[in-house]
Amino acid sequence: MDEQLDPRRYWLVVVRWWWLVVLITTAAAVGSFLFTQTRSPVYEASTTILVQQTGTAPFSTRQSSSDIQASLFLTSTYSRIIPTLPIMEKVAEKLQLNTSPARLRSMVSTTAIPNSQLIIVKVKGTDPVLVRDVANASAETFIEVNRERRLKEIDTLQSKLQEQGIPPQPSLIQDQLNALGSVEIVERAQTPEKPVYPNVQTNVMLAMLLGAFSAFLLAFFLEYLHDTVRTADDVTRVGMVSLGVVPFARASRGNGNQNGGLLSTLKDTSQEAYRLLRTNIDFSFKDKGKKVLLVTSAQPLEGKTTTAVNLAIAIARAGQQVVLVDADLRRPSVHNFFSLSNEQGLSNLLVDSRLPVSTVVQPTDVPGVSLIGSGPHPPNTVELLQSERMAAVLKELKDQFDVVILDSPPVLGLADVVVLSPLCDGALIIVDSDRTRPKTLQLAKESLERGKARVLGVVLNKVDMKRESYYYYYNYYNYYYKGDRGEGEDPKKGMPSLLQAPGRLLGLGRARRRSSEDRQP
Template sequence: MELLDYAKALRAHWLGALLIVALAVLSAGAFTLTQPKVYAADARGLVTAGAATDPGLSSVSDSLAKSRAVTYVDIASSRAVADLVIADLGLDESASSLIGQIAIEQKPDTALIKVTARSSSPAAARSLADAWVKALAARVAQIEDPDGAGATGVIGIEPVEAAALPSTPVSPRPTLNLALGLLLGGLLAIAYAVLRSMIDRRLRADDEIERRFAVPIAGRVPVQSGRTGLLVSSTVDHGSWDAGEAFRKLRTNLSYMSVDDPPRVIVVSSPRPEDGKSTVAANLAAAIALSGQAVTLIDGDLRRPSVAELLGLVEGAGLTDVLIGQADLADVLQDHADLPQLTVLAAGSTPPNPSELLGSLAMQGLLRELALEGLVIVDAPPLLPVTDAAVLTRHADGALVVVSHGRTLDTDLAESLKQLEAVQGRVLGVVFNRVPRRRGPKDYYGSPTKAPAPSPVAVTAGGGRRKAR
């Protein structure tokens, strides 16, 4: 994976990743609060080899002291020294336990021995460090001068620096613990996001669809919480301006898909219900009508019709009545009150055999007839539950497949495209619906009172309208 792939994975699963980081930091904080405070104090002793007035002897004594200091480091960690400290301080503690609180260090090329004592209180740490240097000096004296004669030149240890009272604990270390918690949480968050991206089959990225399924992204429609009906209008509604602009872009993209042979009959479907295909079909038709092009919107979802209700029109007679010869097309077509160039053909009565009606020669002839007067948009049923949309696509110039951002599975889209391919249908592109918002209209246009004027597009040949009925 490249760095960009990690960034996409984190963006797709940012909430879970953020929770992991927060939990890791909180855990580090809780661990820090539950740990006892430990204070450390340092005391130092100097290894001496007796006084020497001759410079040559002084150099030899210094070298001898440095060499013996290495040996005294081991002696300082012995049980014998610990026993002397216990007796001196009157501690009720074992020698092994006390040795665990002591760290001995001898800096290279020096005769200094540093004793670091750790304890739960500053005073105890200071007393332990001083007592340990004193006990070490006594133990070395027992070894180097067992008779206690105090002969000149005998090697010993002199305490040279008493321990200072520590003001702050050395453990726990809140800053370090929180930093480590943040680092560990970040690594776990990245691992979580990458793993979720590998097993999460929901579609979120344009390039993922274009790369895996070799179909273009025809448009991206931002999410519209609680808004229904037409989102496209000639005036600015700051709640739906970006959605209206998205449908205008979709309209323009359609005109560039095949300049020499632009599509006249377009089926709009989706893999599953609730992907917003009817809303996309209605608003795409409205966007085309606003550009000055004649367009007919057909409710081809004979099982669950919704176009008439969505546009506030009469459901009544419609497509099925025309196909079975019970009504004339001119009698059931409805003009939209606010969009003169938009004509709507409702679904009509619910038939027992929707697939047969939609695949009939009558349906094919109806689409050809309407395509002579303008663009035709057909709101078709979802592809996976029924075959109606695939049947309609056989008689159309292409299909737009609507998928829900972060909801539609890649397997659902793959199966939908497979069904269209099986009937030799043409896929014009994928419409990404309910895409999370990025920017609002004020970010670019400020606070306009009118939207930018729609530019005409050559979506279809022929701009004539059916005469008023």
């Protein structure tokens, strides 16, 4: 399916911004309700009039087709006469109202029902009794005025006949009476019990629909602005491979050390994420021999150091010997994860070529994992990292260990990674799923490739598994581990010694949820 038309992508946007949709919809409903309560109620009453051209009883079937046509014409004409000022003036007099005829006319409306002889007189106002009285009085007054006018016409005709000496003609007078037709009220207005405006239920529902629609538009607009690499599909669109997805996990608070406290064991899904990452890295190499891996990120605080530490432990748990080298000579932090000293480290080896590598290698509490800290900060970082001594150190470490993992500085803005990458067998780019934009990731990839690095792929970090497209993956592993604790590695052990570390190890929150103890290099 075309990704642009994939409904799942739109559904994920709604899921990510559900709180915004709920907030705006609720606010619209509450606002509409409060606004409605401030409006004065408006009532409506209506009177129905029947117009017949003949003088027969209402609803008579004796009308000819010409009578019906005449009645339809009169119905349309009368509907325009009823709300005129002369009629409204008589209504005001009849009801003894102080309201002006113009005001009454604004309250009255008439409708000639198409293809019928009925006229509906509607009156709207804030007083239910008044609208009833005005509706009935308008119909009654019009009927009276209309009959008086037609009777005057008959009187005038009789007077002319008498002046000409013509005796009274009963048949002629009857014809004139028939020509008057009849205008009668067939349904009188009743006192309305409920207002027609405002309709609280209708207004609130419309406000909720409008609010929800506006919220959806805003959510998609914010999603467009918040263009980050969140899923494996996003990685693929940049032209790279996704090697793994590390879930968001919040650090638990313990007794603590200088960097924010000891952490609890990783959850099962996080453990499995690093095991899958370890496996995918193995599949990236045809040669299953020893290797040097570079772990970096496009920009700071994406979780590269945390990933490097956890990856080292995951590899060690598979039975391999791993040395973790802190090659971030500007902002070293790996030693903090294991509560080890950083007095001596990589910088000492690079400055003093006679210093044995073994003197700076420190064992950790994690079986199979050793550490070389960064050592004192040197003034000429780039020169040291691209020196022959650096290549020699890596060669010696590769001979002694199965896997060498370099935790390097971020790619963008620094030359350190560019000079280190040719010395490594493969590079991993760690991506914060809530911060890193596709363009930023693309620039990082291009920088590494200019340095002749082999970019293995991307590790998506700090992913909210419950809200992204990994929802079913997350639930599957939760079910698997809860249902069968006896297979594979014991999840209760997790990576405890790895996680006896400072707060940045599992501080994998999304940007809006990140607190001071969550921040990591």
